[in-house]
Amino acid sequence: MIRQILTFIGAGLTLLSAQAQQSKAPSYPLITHDPYFSIWSNTDQLNQSATTHWTGAEQALGGLIQVDGKTYRFMGHTEKVYKAILATADEKAYQFSFTERAPKEDWNAPDFDASAWKSGAAPFGDLWAQAGTEWKSKKLWAIRNFQLNDRIPEVMYLKINHDDRVEVYLNGLQILGKEGFTAGKYLYVPIKGVALKSLKKGKNVLAIHIENTGGGQWLDAGLVTDDPANNGKIAQAVQTNRMIKATQTEYSFKCGGVDLDLTFTSPLLMNDLELISRPVSYLTYRVKSNDKKKHQVSVLFSAASDLAVNTPSQEIEAESVNVQGLCVLKAGTTAQPVLQKTGDNVRIDWGYAYVAVPQSQKSSQFIAAASGTPALFQSGSKSLNRDKASGINTNKVKGTKYALNTVLDFGQVDDKTKQQFVMLAYEDLESVQYFGENLKAWWTNGGTRTFSSLLQKSADEYAQIIEKCNAFDAQMYAAAVQSGGEKYAGLCVIAYRQAISAHKLVKSPKGELLFMSKENYSNGSIHTVDITYPSAPLFLAYNPELVKGLMNGIFEYSESGRWKKPYPAHDLGTYPVANGQTYGEDMPVEESGNMIITTAATVKAEGNAAYAKKHWSTLSIWAEYLSKEGFDPGNQLCTDDFAGHLNRNANLSVKAIVALGAYGWMAQELGETATAVKYTNMAKEMAKKWAELADDGDHYSLAFGQKGTWSQKYNLVWDKLLNLGLFTKTVYDKEVKYYLGKQNKYGLPLDSRKSYTKSDWVLWTSVLADNRADFDAFIDPIYLYAIETPSRSPISDWHETKDAVRQNFTARSVVGGYFIKLLEHQWNQHKEGNTHTKK
Numbered sequence: 001m002i003r004q005i006l007t008f009i010g011a012g013l014t015l016l017s018a019q020a021q022q023s024k025a026p027s028y029p030l031i032t033h034d035p036y037f038s039i040w041s042n043t044d045q046l047n048q049s050a051t052t053h054w055t056g057a058e059q060a061l062g063g064l065i066q067v068d069g070k071t072y073r074f075m076g077h078t079e080k081v082y083k084a085i086l087a088t089a090d091e092k093a094y095q096f097s098f099t100e101r102a103p104k105e106d107w108n109a110p111d112f113d114a115s116a117w118k119s120g121a122a123p124f125g126d127l128w129a130q131a132g133t134e135w136k137s138k139k140l141w142a143i144r145n146f147q148l149n150d151r152i153p154e155v156m157y158l159k160i161n162h163d164d165r166v167e168v169y170l171n172g173l174q175i176l177g178k179e180g181f182t183a184g185k186y187l188y189v190p191i192k193g194v195a196l197k198s199l200k201k202g203k204n205v206l207a208i209h210i211e212n213t214g215g216g217q218w219l220d221a222g223l224v225t226d227d228p229a230n231n232g233k234i235a236q237a238v239q240t241n242r243m244i245k246a247t248q249t250e251y252s253f254k255c256g257g258v259d260l261d262l263t264f265t266s267p268l269l270m271n272d273l274e275l276i277s278r279p280v281s282y283l284t285y286r287v288k289s290n291d292k293k294k295h296q297v298s299v300l301f302s303a304a305s306d307l308a309v310n311t312p313s314q315e316i317e318a319e320s321v322n323v324q325g326l327c328v329l330k331a332g333t334t335a336q337p338v339l340q341k342t343g344d345n346v347r348i349d350w351g352y353a354y355v356a357v358p359q360s361q362k363s364s365q366f367i368a369a370a371s372g373t374p375a376l377f378q379s380g381s382k383s384l385n386r387d388k389a390s391g392i393n394t395n396k397v398k399g400t401k402y403a404l405n406t407v408l409d410f411g412q413v414d415d416k417t418k419q420q421f422v423m424l425a426y427e428d429l430e431s432v433q434y435f436g437e438n439l440k441a442w443w444t445n446g447g448t449r450t451f452s453s454l455l456q457k458s459a460d461e462y463a464q465i466i467e468k469c470n471a472f473d474a475q476m477y478a479a480a481v482q483s484g485g486e487k488y489a490g491l492c493v494i495a496y497r498q499a500i501s502a503h504k505l506v507k508s509p510k511g512e513l514l515f516m517s518k519e520n521y522s523n524g525s526i527h528t529v530d531i532t533y534p535s536a537p538l539f540l541a542y543n544p545e546l547v548k549g550l551m552n553g554i555f556e557y558s559e560s561g562r563w564k565k566p567y568p569a570h571d572l573g574t575y576p577v578a579n580g581q582t583y584g585e586d587m588p589v590e591e592s593g594n595m596i597i598t599t600a601a602t603v604k605a606e607g608n609a610a611y612a613k614k615h616w617s618t619l620s621i622w623a624e625y626l627s628k629e630g631f632d633p634g635n636q637l638c639t640d641d642f643a644g645h646l647n648r649n650a651n652l653s654v655k656a657i658v659a660l661g662a663y664g665w666m667a668q669e670l671g672e673t674a675t676a677v678k679y680t681n682m683a684k685e686m687a688k689k690w691a692e693l694a695d696d697g698d699h700y701s702l703a704f705g706q707k708g709t710w711s712q713k714y715n716l717v718w719d720k721l722l723n724l725g726l727f728t729k730t731v732y733d734k735e736v737k738y739y740l741g742k743q744n745k746y747g748l749p750l751d752s753r754k755s756y757t758k759s760d761w762v763l764w765t766s767v768l769a770d771n772r773a774d775f776d777a778f779i780d781p782i783y784l785y786a787i788e789t790p791s792r793s794p795i796s797d798w799h800e801t802k803d804a805v806r807q808n809f810t811a812r813s814v815v816g817g818y819f820i821k822l823l824e825h826q827w828n829q830h831k832e833g834n835t836h837t838k839k
Contacts, residue, residue, distance in 0.1 A: 021477055022244045022490040024787040026806075027794045029249055030061065031281045032266045032501035035518035035575060036348035037426040038811070039307075042792040045239050046251050046262075050077045054520065054794050054811035055345050056184060058312075060370065061424075062302035062403070063262070064377055065237065065255045065287075068295050071378050072255040074237035074262065076302075081371040082188065082224035086146050086206065088159050089122040089132060089220045090186070090312030091400055096122055096144060100137040107141055108169040108207035114143045123161070123220035123313075124210075132313075135217050142219065144206040152199050153225040158189040162210060163218040169207040171198035181218070188224070227371065234374060245473035246496040257295050258413060261286040267465050268500045269472055270542040273513070275465070277442035277505040280425040280458040282466070287410050288417045297410040300377045301422050304370055305331040305402040307353040308426075310341060312400060314349055318367045319396035323452045326459060327365050328356045329404040338430050339438060342574040344524030351428040355404045356455050361420050363408050367395070370403040377407065423458055427451040431504050432516050432526065432576040434553070435562070439506040439514070446507065483825030485776065487783040491763070491818050494786055498794050499538050499816035504576070508552065515539075515549030518575040520811040525571035526578045527553045530587060530639040531813055533594035534760045534797075536601060537823045538816030544605040551598060553578065555615050566625045567592040589630050590638045592622040593655035597718050600662035604722060604827070609669040616670065623663040623679065630656025631686050632693075632704060640711075640761075642798070642807075643753040648704040650694045654727075655715040657686045661724040687726040699738035700731070702751050710738065711751035714764035721767075721824055736769050740777055744801035746785040748778060756800045756807050759785065760817035767820050775821070 024044070030051060031039040039059050043049040051061045063075030084091055097117040106112055120133030124140060158168060163181035167174060173195040198204075210219050237260065241252035247267055253260045265282040269275050287297050305316045308331050318331035332352035341349065357363045368376055408420045430438040440447050443454060458465075476496070480489035504516045517532060519525040532550040539546040553572050557563040562580060568591040572578035596619055603609045612619065633656070635647040646652075664679030694700040702709035713735055719726045739748050748765065750757045759782050766778035785799055791806030797814050798807040 021473070022493040023242055025244055025494045025795065026786065026789050026792055028242070028244060029266070029497045029501075029794070030264045031424055032268065032497040033279045033281070033426070034428075034431075034504045035502055035520060036428065037279050037307075038501050040794055044242065046075050046242075047073050047236055047239065048077065051075070053347055055347065056793065057306075057347055058304075059307050059347075060302075060304040060403075062300070062304075062373070064234065064300040064302075064374060065253075065258070065260055066296075066298045066300075066377070066380075067256045067258045070235065070256060071374075072235045072237040072253075074239070074251070074253045074255065074260060078234055078236070080188075081227045082157065082159070083227040084222065084224050085148075085153060085156065086144065086223040088161070088186065088222035088313075091222075093132075093313060094122050094144070094222075095119050096124070096133075096142040098124070098133075098140060098142040100135075100140055102139070103141055107143075108172055108205075108209075110171045110203075110205050112143070112205075112207075117141075117143070123218060125163070125218040126216055131218070135219070137212075139209070139211045140219065142208045142210070144221070146204055146206065146223075148199060148201055148204055152201070155226050156191040156196055156199065157224050158191060158221065159186050159224045160189065160221040161186045161218060162221070163216050164213040165211040166219070167209045168221065169205075170195050171200075171205055172207075173198055179213075181216070184218075186220075191223075234378075244493050246476045246493055247469040247473055254290065257289055257291040257293055258287055258297055259290045260299075265466060265469055266497060266501070267469050268497055269468060270500070270539070270546060273505065273543075273545070274443050276500065278454060278458060279427070279441070279443075280423055280454065282462060283422045283424065284419065284466070285408060285421065286417050286419045287413050289413055289415045292415060294412050294414050297413045297418075299408040299410065299420075300373075301355070301406045301408070302370070302373050302403045303353065303355050303405075303424060305353070305400075305404065308332045308349065308351065310347045310349040315398060315400060316402060317396070317398045318402050318404060320365060320367070321452075323356065323455055325359055326356045326455060327359055327363055327406070328354060328455065329365050329367060329406070330354045331367075331402065331404055334398060336429075339433050339576055342524065342577050344519075344521060344575075346524070348426075348428060350430075351426060352451075353404070354423070354425040354427065354451070354455065355406055356423045356425065356459065357406055357408070357421070358459050361408065363406055363420070365404070365406050367397055367402055367404060370401045373403045373405055377405070421462060423455065425451075425455060425458070431506050432514075432578055434506070434508060434514065434572075434578045435556075435560075436579060437509055439508070442505040442507055442513075479826070480819075480822050484779065484821040485772075487776075488779050488821060491779070491783055491786060492822065494795055495815035495818040496538070498811060499535055499813045502535075502811060502813035503550075505549070508556070510556075512552045512556075513545060513549040514553050515546045516553070516572075516575075516578065517550065517813050519571070520813070521809050522812065523583070524574050525583055526575040527572040528583075529554055529568055529570060529591040529594050533598055533639075534764075534814040535816035536598050538819040540601055540605045541819050541823045541826055544602050547598065547602045547605070548611060551595060551602075554595060555618055557581075558618050558621075559615070566621050568595045568622060585637050587637050587639070589626065589633045589636060589652055589656050592626050593630065593652075593659040593715070595619075596622055596626070596659040597655070597662050597722075600666050600722055601718065603666055603669065609666055612666045613670055619663060619666070620675075623660060626656045626660055627679070627682060630660065631690070640750060640758070642750075642756070646703055648706075650690070650701055650703055651711050651713050651715055653686075653690055653694075653704070654713050654719075657683050657690060657726060658715055658718045658722075658724065660686065661726045662718065662722055665722060665724060683724070683726050687728075691728070691731055699734060702753070709752045710742070712739065712748065712761055712765045713768075714761040717764045717767050717820060721820075721827065732768050732770070736765075736774055739765065740774065743777070743781060745781060746788075746799065746804040747781040747801045749801050755802055756798060758797055758814075759795075759799065760797050760814045763818050764820050767824055 124135040125131030168176040237253040480492040567588040661683035668676035789804040794811035796806035
């Protein structure tokens with residue numbers, strides 16, 4: 001049964017939530033639907049930088065407003081526009097001549113004969129990054145011969161994206177010598193003096209030597225000049241407000257005599273599976289005069305065709321399409337390599353991005369080169385469907401770096417607010433592959449619904465969806481404030497859309513719900529069990545069906561006979577292909593405990609044990625494994641082994657003990673009395689023995705036998721939430737008191753080995769406290785991390801507690817674990833008789 005939105009919110013708190021949400025975050029969610037359709041702003045000002053995919057790759061959304069003929073930018077970054085002389089791979093495919101063996105000394109001379117060298121498509125790099133030519137050696141030498149037949153430009157820049165140390169020569173003269181790398185972005189280096197004068201009509205040579213000094217490898221280089229025609233002056237709108245809510249991010253701007261409010265809404269309402277699956281976001285624009293005068297106002301929304309590519313050099317086709325009642329533009333790659341790329345730092349390059357507006361708004365749309373779009377908007381040209389530079393009719397174009405543009409004409413604006421909206425959407429055609437079968441998104445109803453009908457329905461339901469989102473945002477925030485205070489609520493707001501949008505919702509061939517997680521910025525695994533476990537509190541609080549969707553695939557893997565081991569798999573593959581585990585090492589105790597505890601939590605959340613009964617034989621195999629191997633774990637991998645494997649891990653032992661207790665509790669709910677007694681007593685005896693083995697005076701150690709060490713025992717939280725009564729109050733009190741003396745400015749370290757932490761586990765640990773003051777003492781430093789971290793990306797669950805710097809992970813679903821306090825509060829609101837399961 002799908003849980004309805006929480007209803008225990010008081011009227012006073014609801015009013016509070018309407019007035020206060022979260023204004024600061026490491027990154028701001030704009031479009032959040034799934035691991036591929038996920039666009040963020042990484043600066044506090046929306047017009048301070050280009051918007052990006054969560055991986056950091058640019059996926060530019062632009063916004064200009066024209067007030068009485070003057071243009072202001074309110075979204076995206078005003079970047080200098082260049083014109084290619086020798087195109088880089090983000091604009092046009094090209095070949096390098098190259099060698100990986102040291103050449104003769106004169107290899108960079110203009111007349112050097114490189115005919116014996118290999119030829120390869122740019123860019124060079126690691127294959128995981130989808131390079132044109134794989135490069136894994138330490139050093140590389142590359143040459144580009146090119147012709148200049150027109151007038152030699154007076155201004156020239158080297159455009160280069162490199163990793164790591166590089167030397168670049170133009171006609172034999174060095175124009176760059178640089179250590180390090182460009183962090184995945186292009187560097188523009190002015191070419192001056194004799195090097196510039198060396199350019200001539202006819203043959204010229206660009207020669208490069210690059211060396212990998214550590215980490216990734218990459219090379220792409222070309223030449224550009226200024227593009228005066230598209231470098232017109234645009235004023236910056238003044239951002240006056242910014243607010244994040246559960247499903248919406250709001251901005252306000254002053255644009256001369258007009259105020260503009262812009263709201264991004266990704267309606268991820270978990271009580272509506274179709275709505276949570278719809279890949280459609282709304283951008284709502286509201287304008288009004290701020291000086292008591294009337295103004296002519298129009299707004300440009302621009303979406304880069306790069307939304308539909310993995311790398312900018314991939315060719316796209318963009319066109320206008322006919323959908324009744326709507327004006328629609330779409331773009332997608334010409335190649336359409338459906339489900340052909342797997343991995344972590346990968347964007348989707350199949351399917352289509354859509355921009356749609358109701359025809360009733362009398363908007364106009366056009367497709368143009370992204371660099372030329374601002375000038376076209378500023379000109380107010382009536383022939384906006386034609387690219388002035390090329391003369392091509394842009395109702396349908398092929399190439400790279402285009403923009404899908406919509407102009408909203410508000411006409412004359414006074415002090416009464418006028419409103420229009422735009423829909424940004426993505427049709428992925430096929431979402432994941434599941435044991436050899438391609439599965440479509442949940443909303444398609446097995447492929448029977450068209451994307452055009454989805455766009456029409458989304459437009460028709462705009463008003464009621466926004467109303468539902470407003471209500472939920474208020475209720476969720478108020479519930480979080482009530483359970484843990486305003487700072488805790490702020491963390492929940494930051495986490496909400498990030499956690500949900502790291503999944504894809506599909507239906508299995510057997511008709512079961514699959515809520516497929518992607519292990520973002522880690523290793524790209526799909527349906528990872530130790531991602532499911534920490535993320536579960538959010539979904540337990542709002543829709544346990546989604547928790548089942550996190551586990552169904554793992555149960556199927558074991559029950560089908562494909563996975564034959566007596567404990568769960570780590571994953572089902574590498575996103576988006578789920579054909580079986582691809583991770584190189586098992587986590588036997590970790591994943592067994594995770595699956596059993598999460599199943600028990602689902603039983604409690606639903607109020608019946610039907611899900612446990614369905615999978616009882618599999619759960620029993622896993623419980624039997626834990627009964628033999630779980631209490632004193634060997635030197636096996638667990639989810640927190642950032643500092644290396646750990647033998648006799650005390651927190652991992654806690655997980656096994658709690659899992660065995662949870663299994664005993666579920667057995668009791670199913671009427672399996674003998675099994676319930678056996679496993680409950682076993683867990684209680686283990687808990688007693690654990691307290692003796694792990695005891696280290698004023699706390700409990702990191703591992704059995706390792707005196708003078710410590711770790712967060714966050715797995716204890718399920719002993720408390722499931723009311724299993726396995727560990728004594730002494731264990732809780734001793735640990736909490738000790739932790740409070742170990743905190744740094746930005747949180748409690750994960751354990752005594754390093755000073756970094758996992759923020760999701762800190763929030764679980766905070767729930768072990770039995771009073772609000774201690775709870776706040778854990779929350780306050782994590783909230784400080786969230787608003788002060790210099791790492792500008794979707795919030796990382798792994799950060800350094802001394803300087804708030806992200807260690808690696810970003811945009812991961814595990815921040816759903818922040819909702820653990822809200823879940824505890826929710827469960828405690830129900831009377832004992834309502835939370836007991838019915839046999």
